[in-house]
Each structure stands twice: as C-alpha cells, then as structure tokens.
Amino acid sequence: MERDSERGGRLTRRDSVKYGGAVLGGGLLAGCAGETGAGTSPTAADTTEPTGESTTTGDGSYAVTMAPVGEVTFDWVPERWIAYDGGYADMGVALGQASGMTGIGGADRYYTDVYDELPGVSLERDRIEANPEVRTKEQFYELDNDVHLYDPGMLINWFDWDQSDVDEIAGNVAPFVGNLIFRRSDDWHDYRYYTLYQAFEKIAEVFQERERYEAFKQLHDEFIAEIRTRLPPADERPDVFLTFEGTTEPETFSPYRLTDEGTSKKQWRDLGVTDALAGTDIENLSTTNRGELDYETLLEIDPDVLLIRGHERKTASEFRDTVLAFMEDHAVASELAAVRNGRVYRGGYLNQGPIHNLFLTERAAKQLFPEEFGDVAGDDELFDRGRVADIVNGEV
Incomplete structure (x- = not known):
C-alpha cells in the first residue's frame, strides 16, 4: 500500500x-x-x-x-x-x-x-x-x-x-x-x-508509553487510597443493584452482578459496596443471559440504591426529571426504598478506561456517600484535573 x-x-x-x-x-x-x-x-x-x-x-x-x-x-x-x-x-x-x-x-x-x-x-x-x-x-x-x-x-x-x-x-x-x-x-x-x-x-x-502509564497508576492508587480513608464502616454502606435499562419509562431491568470482576464495575468494588443480588440465583447479563427483572422481583430485593445504565448522555438533573420521575409515579416502582428515598442514579459507562474511571469513581462516591463527598450534581472535585491533563499532554 x-x-x-x-x-x-x-x-x-x-x-x-x-x-x-x-x-x-x-x-x-x-x-x-x-x-x-x-x-x-x-x-x-x-x-x-x-x-x-x-x-x-x-x-x-x-x-x-x-x-x-x-x-x-x-x-x-x-x-x-x-x-x-x-x-x-x-x-x-x-x-x-x-x-x-x-x-x-x-x-x-x-x-x-x-x-x-x-x-x-x-x-x-x-x-x-x-x-x-x-x-x-x-x-x-x-x-x-x-x-x-x-x-x-x-x-x-x-x-x-x-x-x-x-x-x-x-x-x-x-x-x-x-x-x-x-x-x-x-x-x-x-x-x-x-x-x-x-x-x-x-x-x-x-x-x-511506560512513563505516562506509571504516572496514571500512581495518581489512581493515591486517589483510591484517599477515597477509602473517608468511607464509612462496611456495615453502614448501602447495598446496590446495578442494572441496564435504556428507556426513560423503565418496566424491566437487565441485571449485573458486582461480584463479576469486569472493569465496568470497578468503581463500585473500590467503594466496597454490597451487591443487592448477593445470595440470589440471578445471573449476570452476558451474551447468553438476556433475562430481565420486573418491579415485583425488584421489590423482593429492595436495594438501598438503584443504579441504571443506558442514560449516560443525560445529566444528573435530566435523569432525575425523566427516569426517576417516572418511577416515582409508578404504582409498583414507587414502593421501592431507593425510589422513595430518591436514590436512583445513572449506573456509569459499560466500557471505561483510566480517565473515565477517575470521573466515574468520583461520581459514584457522591452518589453513595453525599454527606462525605458532596452532592452528585455539585462542583466538588475529588481528584486533580490539572494533573491528569499534564500526564496526557506528556508533562509527566
């Protein structure tokens, strides 16, 4: 050629x-x-x-x-x-x-x-x-x-x-x-x-690009270590249900298991939360498992926090005004503890790299522990954007 x-x-x-x-x-x-x-x-x-x-x-x-x-x-x-x-x-x-x-x-x-x-x-x-x-x-x-x-x-x-x-x-x-x-x-x-x-x-x-990698790893390790020093004891952390449903009026949900070691769940594992599906026989979404759960099944699980993927083009406010608003008006969904308490959030990217992961971990910390890390729609920054930019731009 x-x-x-x-x-x-x-x-x-x-x-x-x-x-x-x-x-x-x-x-x-x-x-x-x-x-x-x-x-x-x-x-x-x-x-x-x-x-x-x-x-x-x-x-x-x-x-x-x-x-x-x-x-x-x-x-x-x-x-x-x-x-x-x-x-x-x-x-x-x-x-x-x-x-x-x-x-x-x-x-x-x-x-x-x-x-x-x-x-x-x-x-x-x-x-x-x-x-x-x-x-x-x-x-x-x-x-x-x-x-x-x-x-x-x-x-x-x-x-x-x-x-x-x-x-x-x-x-x-x-x-x-x-x-x-x-x-x-x-x-x-x-x-x-x-x-x-x-x-x-x-x-x-x-x-x-070994130098850039090493700089990112150091930044990441320091960031996660700092976040973990501020987490409440394990028995005071919420249990979460991670799912996929891309519509603004959800009726059924595709389940994810946090025990699956995939990188798309990294931020939740790093934050030490409990999988709401623990102890159930519900399988993780995969090429062969396309099963979905309805609201009646979710009520049996009744997670503290509900994380829904498929809405990453929305802001936190847009998500609340559409998906959460629909669930609050739904006869069955409104009975879920997560809905009653307004603890339904976007679930993060399916595919995340090192830059994504910093932002998603920051967002997840705010979603789960707003008293400690600030509101998810707020301006609190938990890692140094300038340092990330320097590494990307070669100023290691």
Missing part, C-alpha cells in the same frame, strides 16, 4: 506480523496455560502489580504479549490505531495518542465529554463520527491502521467473523491486541482476563 512505501523501505507491518509476530492460524484464540478462565475467581495474575515492560530486541523492534492473541512484534510504534470500545479508546487518549485514532468499533458507548474538563486535552470527534462502527473486514482494510485494539474473540462471537477472517486482517493490515474485560460472564471467553490497569499497561507497551 502507498503508506507502506513512505516508510523508507522498512519491513512493513504486514510482513512483520505475518512472518515474525503474532501467532496466527488455528491457535490464535487458544489462550495460555494457567490463565484465568471465564467465571473463575481472580488469580494472582489479576491482583499482582504491573507485569513488566515489553520485550525489545537489538534491531529496535519490540514484542507485546496479551491474551488471546499472544505475542505480537512491532517494528515501529503504531501511529494509526483503532479501538473497539470506549475503554481501550480512553487508554489511547490517556497515553497521548488521540491524534492517531481513526475510528471506533462502537461510538454509542464512547463518552468523551469528560475530556472537556481536562485543560489541553482534546479528541477529533469528526473521526469518530466518520467511522463509528468499524466491524467489517472492508472497514479494516480501508482505514489501514497500524494496530487494532480489539479482542478477536469478540469479533468471532458477536459479529460472525471466522478465524480465517481474523488471520487475514492480522496478516494483511495490522495485528489485534486487546481483551474484552468489561465483564467476565461470557462462556466463549475462556482465556485470561485483565484488570483495568493490567490491560492499560499492555496498551502502554504497544505505544511505548
């Missing part, structure tokens, strides 16, 4: 991957021995500190290893890239790579308004809007990226790709590096999962 000829005759990405990089063929999604399977408890791999930098060679190339693809060799740092979801897109932005993002796999769940609060941090939304659902081989060829931050298992199980399609794009366009981490309830995901910061570290290796 034309862009390859501009690279001064170096070995192209296509050649690098095809002959010396990622494991192609039938073993691509086989996973690695000893890695965490779907539905299992987190192992040491999920809870240990950073897993180390990428492997470099004498010729300047380097390798990054991440399940399910395995080892991928890069001969130069990727310039053009794409992510399937907002979590991996946010990782790229956090690492100072926003200018190279060419599109996304699902723009409807990528929330970029938080960047407006970070001085000097911006994203060319026109690119996202021009390529908001990149999921076909033709689109991958057309965009001609240097790396695809996609879990190929998701492409196979959600969008009817075959293994041969994955191999073709990895060999002819660019490698895949990514792992679906926002939940851990899909039967097909029988290879290792990663925590948010373990996955973030892998993406930092891809872009050779």
Whole structure:
C-alpha cells in the first residue's frame, strides 16, 4: 500500500506480523496455560502489580504479549490505531495518542465529554463520527491502521467473523491486541482476563508509553487510597443493584452482578459496596443471559440504591426529571426504598478506561456517600484535573 512505501523501505507491518509476530492460524484464540478462565475467581495474575515492560530486541523492534492473541512484534510504534470500545479508546487518549485514532468499533458507548474538563486535552470527534462502527473486514482494510485494539474473540462471537477472517486482517493490515474485560460472564471467553490497569499497561507497551502509564497508576492508587480513608464502616454502606435499562419509562431491568470482576464495575468494588443480588440465583447479563427483572422481583430485593445504565448522555438533573420521575409515579416502582428515598442514579459507562474511571469513581462516591463527598450534581472535585491533563499532554 502507498503508506507502506513512505516508510523508507522498512519491513512493513504486514510482513512483520505475518512472518515474525503474532501467532496466527488455528491457535490464535487458544489462550495460555494457567490463565484465568471465564467465571473463575481472580488469580494472582489479576491482583499482582504491573507485569513488566515489553520485550525489545537489538534491531529496535519490540514484542507485546496479551491474551488471546499472544505475542505480537512491532517494528515501529503504531501511529494509526483503532479501538473497539470506549475503554481501550480512553487508554489511547490517556497515553497521548488521540491524534492517531481513526475510528471506533462502537461510538454509542464512547463518552468523551469528560475530556472537556481536562485543560489541553482534546479528541477529533469528526473521526469518530466518520467511522463509528468499524466491524467489517472492508472497514479494516480501508482505514489501514497500524494496530487494532480489539479482542478477536469478540469479533468471532458477536459479529460472525471466522478465524480465517481474523488471520487475514492480522496478516494483511495490522495485528489485534486487546481483551474484552468489561465483564467476565461470557462462556466463549475462556482465556485470561485483565484488570483495568493490567490491560492499560499492555496498551502502554504497544505505544511505548511506560512513563505516562506509571504516572496514571500512581495518581489512581493515591486517589483510591484517599477515597477509602473517608468511607464509612462496611456495615453502614448501602447495598446496590446495578442494572441496564435504556428507556426513560423503565418496566424491566437487565441485571449485573458486582461480584463479576469486569472493569465496568470497578468503581463500585473500590467503594466496597454490597451487591443487592448477593445470595440470589440471578445471573449476570452476558451474551447468553438476556433475562430481565420486573418491579415485583425488584421489590423482593429492595436495594438501598438503584443504579441504571443506558442514560449516560443525560445529566444528573435530566435523569432525575425523566427516569426517576417516572418511577416515582409508578404504582409498583414507587414502593421501592431507593425510589422513595430518591436514590436512583445513572449506573456509569459499560466500557471505561483510566480517565473515565477517575470521573466515574468520583461520581459514584457522591452518589453513595453525599454527606462525605458532596452532592452528585455539585462542583466538588475529588481528584486533580490539572494533573491528569499534564500526564496526557506528556508533562509527566
């Protein structure tokens, strides 16, 4: 391709991957021995500190290893890239790579308004809007990226790709590096999962941005530690029911389990809240479980706090004036303790990266503990926006 000829005759990405990089063929999604399977408890791999930098060679190339693809060799740092979801897109932005993002796999769940609060941090939304659902081989060829931050298992199980399609794009366009981490309830995901910061570290290796990653991790660890010093005792924290229902007049709800170690529930785990579904046989929402609960079932659970996903384009006030107002006027919903006490809130992003997570944890702390952290619609800031912006802008 034309862009390859501009690279001064170096070995192209296509050649690098095809002959010396990622494991192609039938073993691509086989996973690695000893890695965490779907539905299992987190192992040491999920809870240990950073897993180390990428492997470099004498010729300047380097390798990054991440399940399910395995080892991928890069001969130069990727310039053009794409992510399937907002979590991996946010990782790229956090690492100072926003200018190279060419599109996304699902723009409807990528929330970029938080960047407006970070001085000097911006994203060319026109690119996202021009390529908001990149999921076909033709689109991958057309965009001609240097790396695809996609879990190929998701492409196979959600969008009817075959293994041969994955191999073709990895060999002819660019490698895949990514792992679906926002939940851990899909039967097909029988290879290792990663925590948010373990996955973030892998993406930092891809872009050779170790310093930015380390700065973010330090900021995050300090922030969470400070929040936890201000939490009430565990027996005084509310139990919460996390669900999805995107309509403004909800009648049924898709359940999430906080015991699922997916990254989409990270803020609730960090705040040490109790899952209202604990002790029930209600399963987590997944590819195969699409069950929904009605208000009568919710009354049996009767959580202290009800968190509803699917309304992230609304402000806190807009959510209260629509969803909560409907529930307050509903004959059965109005009997719920959470509704009576006005403790029904937006449930946070399904896909969150490191920048998202800071904002969502701040918001969750206010939702659950307003007496300590301030009203969710207030101006109290629990982390330093300027410091985040400095890291993104390379002032580490």
